[in-house]
Amino acid sequence: xxxxxxxxxxxxxxxxxxxxxxxxxxxxxxxxxxxxxxxxxxxxxxxxxxxxxxxxxxxxxxxxxxxxxxxxxxxxxxxxxxxxxxxxxxxxxxxxxxxxxxxxxxxxxxxxxxxxxxxxxxxxxxxxxxxxxxxxxxxxxxxxxxxxxxxxxxxxxxxxxxxxxxxxxxxxxxxxxxxxxxxxxxxxxxxxxxxxxxxxxxxxxxxxxxxxxxxxxxxxxxxxxxxxxxxxxxxxxxxxxxxxxx
Amino acid sequence: xxxxxxxxxxxxxxxxxxxxxxxxxxxxxxxxxxxxxxxxxxxxxxxxxxxxxxxxxxxxxxxxxxxxxxxxxxxxxxxxxxxxxxxxxxxxxxxxxxxxxxxxxxxxxxxxxxxxxxxxxxxxxxxxxxxxxxxxxxxxxxxxxxxxxxxxxxxxxxxxxxxxxxxxxxxxxxxxxxxxxxxxxxxxxxxxxxxxxxxxxxxxxxxxxxxxxxxxxxxxxxxxxxxxxxxxxxxxxxxxxxxxxxxxxxxxxxxxxxxx
Numbered sequence: 374x375x376x377x378x379x380x381x382x383x384x385x386x387x388x389x390x391x392x393x394x395x396x397x398x399x400x401x402x403x404x405x406x407x408x409x410x411x412x413x414x415x416x417x418x419x420x421x422x423x424x425x426x427x428x429x430x431x432x433x434x435x436x437x438x439x440x441x442x443x444x445x446x447x448x449x450x451x452x453x454x455x456x457x458x459x460x461x462x463x464x465x466x467x468x469x470x471x472x473x474x475x476x477x478x479x480x481x482x483x484x485x486x487x488x489x490x491x492x493x494x495x496x497x498x499x500x501x502x503x504x505x506x507x508x509x510x511x512x513x514x515x516x517x518x519x520x521x522x523x524x525x526x527x528x529x530x531x532x533x534x535x536x537x538x539x540x541x542x543x544x545x546x547x548x549x550x551x552x553x554x555x556x557x558x559x560x561x562x563x564x565x566x567x568x569x570x571x572x573x574x575x576x577x578x579x580x581x582x583x584x585x586x587x588x589x590x591x592x593x594x595x596x597x598x599x600x601x602x603x604x605x606x607x608x609x610x611x612x613x614x615x616x617x618x619x
Numbered sequence: 620x621x622x623x624x625x626x627x628x629x630x631x632x633x634x635x636x637x638x639x640x641x642x643x644x645x646x647x648x649x650x651x652x653x654x655x656x657x658x659x660x661x662x663x664x665x666x667x668x669x670x671x672x673x674x675x676x677x678x679x680x681x682x683x684x685x686x687x688x689x690x691x692x693x694x695x696x697x698x699x700x701x702x703x704x705x706x707x708x709x710x711x712x713x714x715x716x717x718x719x720x721x722x723x724x725x726x727x728x729x730x731x732x733x734x735x736x737x738x739x740x741x742x743x744x745x746x747x748x749x750x751x752x753x754x755x756x757x758x759x760x761x762x763x764x765x766x767x768x769x770x771x772x773x774x775x776x777x778x779x780x781x782x783x784x785x786x787x788x789x790x791x792x793x794x795x796x797x798x799x800x801x802x803x804x805x806x807x808x809x810x811x812x813x814x815x816x817x818x819x820x821x822x823x824x825x826x827x828x829x830x831x832x833x834x835x836x837x838x839x840x841x842x843x844x845x846x847x848x849x850x851x852x853x854x855x856x857x858x859x860x861x862x863x864x865x866x867x868x869x870x871x872x873x874x875x876x877x878x879x
Contacts, residue, residue, distance in 0.1 A: 378685050444621070469716050476713045476848075480830075483850035554685075558728075560845070570852035574832070576845035577728045582862045585842060589855045 380555040384541040404606035414524025418516040422506030427516035429524040431496035446491035450479035481563040481573035507553035533596035534563035537588040566600040631815035642817040660776025664768040668758035673768030682745040690737025694723035696752040703757040725835030729843035733799035759825040766806035805869035808833040834865035
């Protein structure tokens with residue numbers, strides 16, 4: 374919208390984005406595993422300026438009991454933002470945005486988990502954004518994916534997630550804050566890399582079918598890289614543990 | 620829980636539906652506007668046995684700091700236990716929040732309501748547009764019913780009088796000014812069960828599906844919002860095919876929205 378305050382004049386200068394990236398270039402992602410000793414599995418994912426910590430508890434008793442499902446696990450997926458994670462303080466606690474994101478993340482992770490193996494129990498996944506610079510839900514999914522693996526939850530595959538979108542009329546990968554706020558469209562996506570099944574898809578903004586195709590391709594390709602990063606981070610953790618025990 | 624899954628799977632593999640519909644066929648859709656006298660705009664939508672009532676109320680308030688010259692749009696869904704034995708009293712459930720937010724994005728992102736025209740005094744006074752969706756009977760596909768109701772109610776909404784000296788809205792005095800509407804976004808929600816894709820689920824079907832994909836389109840070419848729900852998955856190819864299918868189905872539904 375033309376009347377937004379603080380919009381930069383251009384989001385692309387000389388073919389480069391304001392943070393110096395190329396259009397199909399992802400921000401640097403760093404994955405740390407086992408950052409919360411109390412948790413059964415945990416992780417911290419950094420995607421450029423976005424930082425998310427995640428812990429997984431379970432399988433454990435379902436509380437309250439009304440959530441109990443005798444056929445599959447109850448996946449309790451909570452996404453939140455720390456009050457100090459954004460330019461303007463956010464009120465702590467759940468809100469409509471975080472409620473919805475928690476739900477779509479649960480839907481994105483469930484296809485990867487052997488849910489029926491944990492019938493009658495609960496798996497709790499808590500994701501807290503401690504510093505936000507766009508792409509927080511996708512960072513949270515990557516964090517949850519490795520934290521679930523770290524917790525030893527049996528999975529069909531890891532879940533990789535990245536957003537792509539459109540800003541200044543150009544299609545691009547992994548929007549950062551200015552592009553997200555002042556761009557034309559944002560499309561987060563999550564995929565099971567082995568089967569290429571899409572487990573999360575959201576889009577807001579205006580896109581043609583051809584553009585949706587290009588963005589899907591761009592994100593799927595980036596997810597292949599994320600898959601390698603997730604596996605490498607998991608391998609590294611367990612190699613260090615093995616070395617320490619020898 | 621999933622007792623009916625094999626039954627519906629069996630029907631769908633034969634390209635059949637329990638009620639005799641085709642896979643991409645909607646139940647009868649009826650849209651009636653202006654049912655609520657006190658609302659600034661209202662619509663009653665029936666899709667088969669699913670019935671939704673949507674009311675638009677207008678008020679004046681302070682704009683958001685990042686868009687000081689734009690009006691405010693708020694979409695909310697109230698899933699009253701009145702409409703279904705599956706709804707419960709209490710704060711909005713995850714389903715209610717998702718429903719409202721998916722419908723909201725289809726409207727917001729297409730700039731269906733020209734919010735820039737709803738400024739009274741920059742930084743201080745703008746019109747606030749409240750869209751409240753009340754399901755009356757939930758027999759599946761509240762997404763599409765709610766979205767149809769929302770845009771139909773918005774399309775017919777009329778501004779109340781604003782007293783600039785007193786700085787208050789005279790809710791009982793209506794003007795002749797209509798809410799500025801520049802697009803008619805239509806939401807089409809696809810369901811997937813054991814690899815078969817179809818539209819407009821009944822409640823019996825909805826309880827058994829693996830995944831859902833809602834797509835809001837404004838014309839043949841342009842999509843303004845998408846959202847996947849449910850624990851199943853879609854392939855990239857399916858998503859592109861469904862985007863085109865959504866535009867095709869929306870064309871018929873769009874004709875049902877009153878033109879004035």
